[in-house]
Amino acid sequence: MDMTHTEHAPLLRRLRAGDWIYTLALAGGALYALGQYRQFMDTYEQAILLLTLPAFALMGWQWKPFRIYLAACAGVALASIQLYQGDLARAEQVFFLKYLISSQTAIMWMSALFFIATGAYLLGLLARSDFAERTGSVLTWCACTMGIAGLLVRWYESYLIGTDVGHIPVSNLYEVFVLFSIITGLLYLYYEERYATRRMGAFVLLVISAAVSFLLWYTFSRDAQEIQPLIPALQSYWMKVHVPANFIGYGAFALAAMIGVADLLARKGILAGRLPAPEVLDDVMYKAIAIGFAFFTIATILGALWAAEAWGTYWQWDPKETWAFIVWLNYAAWLHIRLTKGLRGAMLAWWAVIGLLVTAFAFVGVNMFLSGLHSYGSL
């Protein structure tokens, strides 16, 4: 009885020593960053930094492994920065930088780890091996760690190129693809723990692998990994909140779609006994779309606020905006369908899968096929 009660007692009373150490470390890190780099930030950026503090604290309190994850990311990134000693050329000279934790290498490791994790989850699902699935989990955690560390180091490297070039790595298609892979991975890991099943991993990791494949193609054939300075329209604190919010949305929608695929298979009796029950899948799908919808709403609004500042209108039906609107309407319709009795089950799963196509078009298709003001990530 005490167990059930502690789970539902007010949040602050449930915190343990570990949580407080985590919180103190977070606060210390943020204050250090603020003290050290304040001259590079405007008021809004400082506010954003300070607001991420409670957000991360809450996440760590609610989802304990996240605390260790953040510590690992910070550790790898700091080690890399330490090795750089402020000199970009050392990326070529120092073994650990060149082959482990410089930004590009870390992102390559992330890619490799995601691929192997996909394989492990698939093996686990098909060969009914719990061990393989547990390996998949660990590898996914490692991939996400390398990814975030890679992005953090990339951020640092951009400042080494020149203070006028330095910027947060969420400014082009290459960087957001890395972000997308990580966010989708983390969202999945969260649900894996919440629903205590690793059986959905094979499906979600497939979509991450697809994104990583695109990322590699983009790197090898287009040299997209090169850090570019920001054009004037992108020099805005809005970018720092708009883009990550958007990718929480995209990541969640992608996850929901893959759960939809699993759901459809389960309903057909394929892999039955191995896949979680349709009710569980349905629930995860709803949760993912709900969080995706909430963040996508915020992201679209932030985009509108930014557009008002950069282009003079909060909405002008630029193709990217329009497709964001279409994605949003699509999931609004999905949520309403779910509310109407009778329209559940396979129909919802199909709709979520089709939703991924719409989302993918808004994400990359618009850059490939349509031109407009959002042409920074043109292929």
Added chain:
Amino acid sequence: MRHRSTARTLYELLSSMRFAISLLSILAIASVIGTVLKQNEPYNNYLNQFGPFWFPVFEKLGLYAVYNSVWFLVILGFLVISTTACILRQAKPMVRDMQSYREHAREASLAQFQHHARFPIGQTSAASQTRILDYLQRQGFRSRVNPREGAVLIAARQGSWTRIGYFLAHGAIVLICIGGLLDGNLPLKLQMLLGDKRITNGNQLISDIPESSRLGLDNWSFRGNVFIPEGKSARQAVLNVQDGVLLQDLPFAVSLRKFHLEHYSTGMPKRFASDIVVTDLRSGQSFEKTIEVNKPFEVAGITLYQASFEDGGSHLTLRSHALAPQPQEATRHLKVDVGDSLALQGEAQGYTLELGSFRPFNIENMADETAPAEGSALERHLGSGARSSARKDMQNVGPSIQYKLRDNAGQAREYMNYMQPIEQDGARYFLAGMRTDPALPFRYMRIPVDANNTPDSWFALRRTLLDPARHTELARRFSLVALGPDTSDTMRARMQETALKTLDLFARGGFEALGKFIESTIPAAERDKAADIFLKILEGSAWEAWRLQHPDAPKTPDATLDRFLRDSLNSMSDSLHYGAPVYLQLDGFEEVRATVLQATRSPGKPLVYLGSLLLVLGVFAMLYVRERRLFVLVKDQGEALLALSSNRKSMDVDQDFARHRDALAQLLDARPAASPNPAPPQA
């Protein structure tokens, strides 16, 4: 009676969930159209794209401005109506539901709940009640007690906020749509209908725009561009409407002190900023301000944004080099401003120069991209994100101009010239680009530079080599040098004749003419040899032409001169297809920039922003505030009936029910003897 029921049916349809879902889907599909077809292009582009039959059809359908078209606005209007109807229809039941605890629920109906359970009570009804109320309070429920015969019902609820979320989010949609309508071009359409405003042609001076196309200061919603060259001022904004423009008066004058344009070393733009002075027309007060991208500025209810920049009529000096073999004057200076149209004199009489654009610098990748890269592909992509694995060598290759030459018949070709010579393949050239169609890329003629870094020697050589009057002399000199002193006169005459023919053909049509001649007169087996001979003749004659101009030149050319001659022949051949009587060399410039500001007045913005805030709050409340109703019927005969309901069906509800059931069962089961005064459970 009948009428009322039709209205009722309509209302029910509009406010139904099915209608909402259909509407959202239709709106999504309709939005796609405007992203497939590029919007708000000049009508001529559409005419070219669709042809004269479909162009007016698509125009009628409003496909060139979908999001302003009547049918799209009607769909949006339906969304507003449907959402409003939905709110109205839900309002009463939801508010009632929010207030009620449903404490009169009957045991029979509680027993019908999907989530219900019965368990024994091991204590008095009163003690149970206290414990239950205590528990419910700790769990964040608010409750009400309803005593009835032989039992008491405790009805509790939490998370009714989720219903408020519904009103916030759906009300927000209505607000945002209304705000958007105010800021869209509906107000303008109304003014054009009611106020007799007419759009006019964009290609005229601002002062020539008639009164019927001017909008007054009382216009409360607009978005237009203000074009201001450095040192000039503007007091009107230009609104692009359909295929024309309208003029919007501003309550102030804006003048541009200076436009700042900064670039990164890669040539990417870094900063656009305008130093402006705004003068209020009524009070005469003025103040200074710098506007940048992402840093707009609001004055008199109008927001000014840095939209783009253009050339503001830079002053250029050009040197015109005649391309005719025997020009009246070989070169001539002229002054022209960017944007001007100028009837040319002298050699280019009959042509109009339209100076399109001037760029003060051009940054190009000058690296040799064909050179092999080091290391494996993977290795090249490891390390920092700063290094590019492709070869890059970004260099500023200097200013350039782009212009059109239009002949008497109205035909125009477009040209693009760089001011400075550019190094390519180890030699330096003036690149002269030409194209006959704006859709094509430029084709470049490479004019080699001389020792003084000018194109002058090339022009002089060209005049000599292409002038038929000099061909006899050149052929004679060539045959003398080529054949040596003890050749027979007939041989020499034959050689001279061949040289003359070669020069004549080359002067008419360059290498192409020579090639055709070879193909039509010489058997296939000997063509290569013949081509070789022709080339030797041309190179030799070019050298003789050079010596004619430079009497003190050595007997044979050195490597540099040799290269110069060969390059010269190539570009001379190209120059015969240049299609212009002159080559215009950029000689000097004084740059004048102009800024393009966007001026907007958007009365709907506060509504939209408020709506957005409410939307976020509402969505979070609807999705994350969980409504739960818990009923505990405590019966005197020692039994409790627990039931739980929620407005959403999900696994959380199942889990919550199980948790409450277990907790309450344990709480109520405690025997009074075992624990007469149980302490409240500690967290």
